[in-house]
Amino acid sequence: MPYHHGNLRAELLARAAQVVADQGVEGLSLRSLARDLGVSHGAPAKHFRDRADLLAALAAEGVAVAEQRMAAAAVEAGSDPQARLAAMGRAYVRFAVDEPSLYGTVNHPEVCRVTPESVTRLLAGWIDAIGGSAPSEGRYETATFVARMVGAAEVAADPGWRELLGIEDVTDELIDALLAA
Amino acid sequence: MPYHHGNLRAELLARAAQVVADQGVEGLSLRSLARDLGVSHGAPAKHFRDRADLLAALAAEGVAVAEQRMAAAAVEAGSDPQARLAAMGRAYVRFAVDEPSLYGTVNHPEVCRVTPESVTRLLAGWIDAIGGSAPSEGRYETATFVARMVGAAEVAADPGWRELLGIEDVTDELIDALLAA
DNA sequence: GCGAAGAAGTTGTCAATGCCAACATCCGAC
DNA sequence: GTCGGATGTTGGCATTGACAACTTCTTCGC
Secondary structure, eight states: OOSSOSSHHHHHHHHHHHHHHHHOGGGOOHHHHHHHHTOOTTGGGGTOSSHHHHHHHHHHHHHHHHHHHHHHHHHHTOSOHHHHHHHHHHHHHHHHHHOHHHHHHHTOHHHHHHOTHHHHHHHHHHHHHHHTSOOOSSTTHHHHHHHHHHHHHHHHHOHHHHHHHTOOSOOHHHHHHHHOO | OOSSOSSHHHHHHHHHHHHHHHHOGGGOOHHHHHHHHTOOTTGGGGTOSSHHHHHHHHHHHHHHHHHHHHHHHHHHTOSOHHHHHHHHHHHHHHHHHHOHHHHHHHTOHHHHHHOTHHHHHHHHHHHHHHHTSOOOSSTTHHHHHHHHHHHHHHHHHOHHHHHHHTOOSOOHHHHHHHHOO
């Protein structure tokens, strides 16, 4: 057993994602994480200042994934601003559905309080897209768009809502319906 | 100093609401609550089985308040089903904005995992309203409606979003824009 | 009145956790 | 080589949730 783990930071994040996936953010503990990886309880501190710092890193991963998906969708959608915007919205909802753990972490109140800039980064992409797209018809255009996005993702990502609403499998048709203006 | 506090359960809930309001759900601790109220650390256990039980009670309060507001709004809106539904939507968003602490508790992941039925109760009111109102135009009518509601409340209740979107004061006009079909 | 039963509160304890400090080991630059 | 920083370990402390045993008060039947 080598003294240096060699890849601890990455494995901490990976294991943390697993734990969050099936126990939620609240079930995450630095010490149990260390146990899972077979290192001492003080080891994680060398890579993450504290629990909040680890969660922030996990959230940053989530944001990066979301950004990546949205950017890819935008590229694929071509040059029409309206089409790009719609594609980004779909990509965001898909991200929420496909990676509920990451999505849940990014949007977790405990995490948002510490790093509110995460969401800001995501929004920046939308704002850009909106800014370059439609002339503002009402004063609340941006807010309305964001609300649609947030609501669609929240409902589509939550198994409880899905069961309640009878939308077990999230089709493109459903997403479009949720996002439809 | 009387041995029996006399009103401990209610005061625990009240103080808990305060703490949640300015420290979030994560900042809530049974022991500090007991200290705040001048009782021993074991006292809360006589009224709430554990921390989750207290949070569930707090969430139940929140759901009750929301239901009450929505019901009142529905009554005031008269008999037209469409108008009643719209009024309930507005009332829900107003609830989220006026009582961010209760709203946040009801929708907190930690709480939702334990008592998913809270949201179900709220939805029941909407479903009723919807069921009695419009003929279904698409297969996802209910889901779309719920997504709008959830998104509007989420955005309107979050100071971070509000600042980002430049919608500091939540007017009726804004709410209608967020909910507009 | 009174005595028992139960509700409400207290005290003590235990394991888990987050965080910190002191120490050990390994690696790379010079 | 050796020295310093990065990485890991160990020990310790305070806080917390949960539990058990005990005390005090209230209530209700008689």
